[in-house]
Amino acid sequence: MAHYFVGDIQGCFAELQRILAKVDFNPSRDELWAVGDLVARGPDSLATLRFFRSLGDAAKTVLGNHDLHLLALHGKLKRPKPSDHLTEILESTDIAASIDWLRQQPLMRELPEHKIIMSHAGIPPQWSLDVLRQEVALVSQALQQDDYLEALISQMYSDGTEQWDPSATGITRLRYCINALTRMRYLYLDGRFNFDCKQPPEKCNNPQLRPWFDFSSPLRESHTLVFGHWAALMGKVSDTKLKALDTGCCWGEHLTLWHLEKDQIITQKKLKKS
Numbered sequence: 001m002a003h004y005f006v007g008d009i010q011g012c013f014a015e016l017q018r019i020l021a022k023v024d025f026n027p028s029r030d031e032l033w034a035v036g037d038l039v040a041r042g043p044d045s046l047a048t049l050r051f052f053r054s055l056g057d058a059a060k061t062v063l064g065n066h067d068l069h070l071l072a073l074h075g076k077l078k079r080p081k082p083s084d085h086l087t088e089i090l091e092s093t094d095i096a097a098s099i100d101w102l103r104q105q106p107l108m109r110e111l112p113e114h115k116i117i118m119s120h121a122g123i124p125p126q127w128s129l130d131v132l133r134q135e136v137a138l139v140s141q142a143l144q145q146d147d148y149l150e151a152l153i154s155q156m157y158s159d160g161t162e163q164w165d166p167s168a169t170g171i172t173r174l175r176y177c178i179n180a181l182t183r184m185r186y187l188y189l190d191g192r193f194n195f196d197c198k199q200p201p202e203k204c205n206n207p208q209l210r211p212w213f214d215f216s217s218p219l220r221e222s223h224t225l226v227f228g229h230w231a232a233l234m235g236k237v238s239d240t241k242l243k244a245l246d247t248g249c250c251w252g253e254h255l256t257l258w259h260l261e262k263d264q265i266i267t268q269k270k271l272k273k274s
Contacts, residue, residue, distance in 0.1 A: 003111065003260040005033045005118065007235075007245030008228040010066065011042025011085055012270070013051065015255045019268040023259060027058035033109065035228035036064025036120035036182070039086060041250040046088045053101050063105050064120040064229065065182040068156060074099050075149040103143045107181040108136045114260065115222060121184045121229040125215035126164050126191065132219070135177040142174055157183075163192045184212050185230050191215075200232045213242055226258070235265070 004025060009016050025032065038052060038061060039045035052059045070086055072078045074095065080086055089095060108119045117123065123132060142152045155171045156178045164176060179193060186194045186209040197204050201211050219225065220241065228246035235256055237244045249255040249270050257266040 002030045003033060003114075004030060005035070005226050005243065005245060005258040005260065007035055007247055007256040008037040008064065008231070008249070009034065009042070009048050009255065010037050010040050010250040011045035011048055012249045012255060013042070013044035013047040014271050015249055015268045016048065016051070018271070019255055019257050019266060022266055022268070023257065027055050030058065032059050033111075033118055033226070034059070034061040035118060035226060035245055036062045037066045037228060037246075038064070039070055039089065040066035040084050043085060045086055046092055049089060049098050049101075050094070053098065060109050060118075061105055062109055062118055062120055063102065063107055063182065067102055067105070068153070068178070068182060071099060071102060071149075072153050072156075075153055077149060077154050103148065106136055106140050107177065108132060111260075114224070116224045116226060116260070117219065118226040119181045120227065121180070121182050122212045122227050123217070123219055123225060124164055124180045124184070124191075125187075125212060125217035125220070128218055129223075131166075135173070136181070139174050139177050159195055163190065182229070186210065187212050187215065198230075198232055200234075200236070203232075213237065213239070 004023060032055060038048050052061060073080050073086060073090060089098065108117060110117055142148060145151065152174060156175055158175055158179060162176055162179065183195060184193060186197050188194055188208055194209055197206060197209055224241045224243060226243040226245065230244060231246045231248035231251060233244045235244050235247050243258055245256045245258060247254050247256045252270050254267045254269045259266065
């Protein structure tokens with residue numbers, strides 16, 4: 001069995017099919033792990049979502065910020081924007097099944113035999129594996145409650161400079177986990193979030209900011225961390241135990257696939273519109 005990890009697809013379904021053909025992906029024997037943001041911005045979010053649902057246990061995905069945004073749109077907590085390219089999903093006949101499927105997906109997945117952890121944006125450097133598992137489980141429990149829209153989705157984001165507080169409870173605790181695992185790029189030197197800077201590290205001119213993966217972390221020492229979300233990195237990170245897989249396919253760049261067993265990177269350029 002081969003394990004393939006794919007970066008942010010964001011509705012670039014044709015490119016996904018091309019890259020899977022390059023490695024002869026077969027769901028009867030292989031697994032496809034996705035770092036989240038299956039939908040939005042690209043032209044075929046509905047096809048992408050239906051494809052992952054069809055793979056059953058052969059698909060392992062985590063939730064990204066755009067996947068959570070789809071939950072908010074479906075719940076009428078936000079208004080859709082043309083740039084989201086999500087109208088086709090929202091008007092599809094199987095929208096209820098798609099939403100239910102997304103609500104079952106976690107913010108983090110592990111491949112213990114290979115000591116791999118996958119999330120959309122990253123892992124807070126302060127967290128141990130036990131804390132990570134605990135916080136992700138709390139969010140999953142909240143997502144699967146009948147009142148998930150009011151109790152969680154309507155309050156899930158904050159642009160404040162939040163800092164990890166192990167004594168926090170309720171929505172404050174859940175919000176920190178969601179913001180960290182689906183939106184994080186830079187942290188202030190004291191560990192607070194900064195959501196304003198999206199540039200790659202070499203272009204960030206604020207000396208008070210560092211990428212989350214540049215902080216000392218117990219998980220950085222023991223595990224390979226697979227993530228997406230930060231297209232500006234274009235996969236360039238200095239540590240071989242970091243796999244940054246968002247390479248901006250929806251922005252005209254390319255889709256990236258990592259074949260675990262061969263430690264091989266495969267790419268597919270954005271296809272031109274016919």
